[in-house]
Amino acid sequence: MELKNPLVTVIVPNYNHEKYLEQRLESIFNQTYSNFEVILMDDCSTDNSLLVLNKYKEHIKVTSCVFNKVNTGNTFEQWVKGIKIAKGELIWIAETDDYCDIYFLEKLVKPFQKDSQVVLAYCQSNRVNEKGVVTGSWITQTDDLDKSLFLNDFIIDSNEFIEKYLIYRNVIPNASAVVFRREDVDINKHFDIGREFRYCGDWMFYFKLIVNKKVAFISDSLNNFRYHQTSVIAKAIQAENRITFMNIEYKLRFVLMHYLEKIKISNYDKIKERNNFIKRNFIIYEKALLLIQSGKKLKGYLMMLTVYDVYLNRHNVKKRILKKIKKVFT
Known part of the structure; x- marks a missing residue:
């Protein structure tokens, strides 16, 4: 249903910020939408976060x-804890190392007021450094996916959004830029992958949430996505973790395709045809083995190899690869 003046629950999950x-x-607290x-x-x-939070409680x-x-x-x-106790029709996960424009909620709520099929709305984000300077x-x-679409506001069919953009990468790079409908969230179904993948769970959550609905985008940069040494994304792309992070995303692509097949959306065959990279990207696995053989970052690459378990089992090639791994580590 369309929302007239929806209550928004703002979940503020903090750790050492x-x-x-x-x-x-x-x-x-200074939002124009009240x-x-x-x-x-x-x-x-472990820092003094509680002293700050207690001032606002x-x-x-x-x-x-x-x-x-x-x-x-x-x-x-x-x-999950926040969503379970939320009273609002809409949810905003406001991560504590980010901050926003005072018009953020006012503009992000509007798509839900216009179209009852919109399940998720998000805006463009600024890149901000540790000192708060927009970079x-x-x-x-x-x-590289579409040079013009994201320059303007739009409401798009979610399955088209998945097919053209979300299946390739998480084009919603920051949870702080997102508002979504609480009634469409199924805690048990939508967060099973989120618990497994510390770095990419938001991507999987968005995917499951939006299928067969609509997504809205606001082109104004109303969110400030802070990049600093202790941020989740910074930790993920540090040199020793980069290959692990890339291949967690790779496994997620496989899971996404499997999910599309399960729900049998109308354009699944087209998506499958355009995403044969799932098989082609298996070459990354082979390259990782070669790097291990050369003695580079053994621990990091060993972690990365574990994310292929589902893929290997499905394509009956696990035995062949495990044979190679055995040679490397013995």
């Missing part, structure tokens, strides 16, 4: 505080 917290929270509640969360931070917009005594080590566990835009994330 003391120095960014105040800017993040002020950017939330119908929202805030859930403050902390995953047992009595704010009129704060309806819940969930401060863990034991660290879960997985931000998606925090998402660019995340439009570069989509330049």
Whole structure:
């Protein structure tokens, strides 16, 4: 159904972002759209985050505080906790190292008011460094897929969005830029992969959430996606983890294709034809083995090899590859 003046639940999952917290929270509480509640969360931070959070816990917009005594080590566990207690029709996961424009909610809520089929809306993001200086835009994330589409606002059929963009990479690079409908979230079905993949669970969640619905995009850069040494994405692309991260994404592509086949959307065959790279990218696996043989980063590559288990079993090539691995590590 179309939403007239929906309540938005803002979930704020924090871990050790003391120095960014105040800017993040002020950017939330100063929104021009006023119908929202805030859930403050902390995953047992070891810095002074709780001192900052406690200053805001009595704010009129704060309806819940969930401060863990034991660290879960997985931000998606925090998402799930927040969604379960959310009262709003819409959900915004406002990550604590990011911040936003005061018009963020006002503009992101509008697509839901216009079209009852919109299940997720997101905006363009600025690239921001540790000091809060804007260094660019995340439009570069989509330049090679479509140079013109993301320059303007749009509402698109979700299956087309998957086929042309989301199947190739996560074109929604930051959760802080996203608002989605709570009633369409199935905790049990949508977060099974999110728990497994610490770096790419958001991609899988979006994929499952939007199938057979609509996605809205706001081209204004209303979100500031901060890049710093301790951010999730920074950790993922450090030299020793880069190949692991790339191949987790590779396995996810395989899972996405399997999910498309299962739900039998009308354009599955077309998507499958355009994504035969799943088989071609198996070459990456072979190259990793060669790198291991040359003595480079054995531990990191050994971690990477484990992500292929599903693929190997499905294509009956596990025995051949395991034989190669045995030669490398014995």
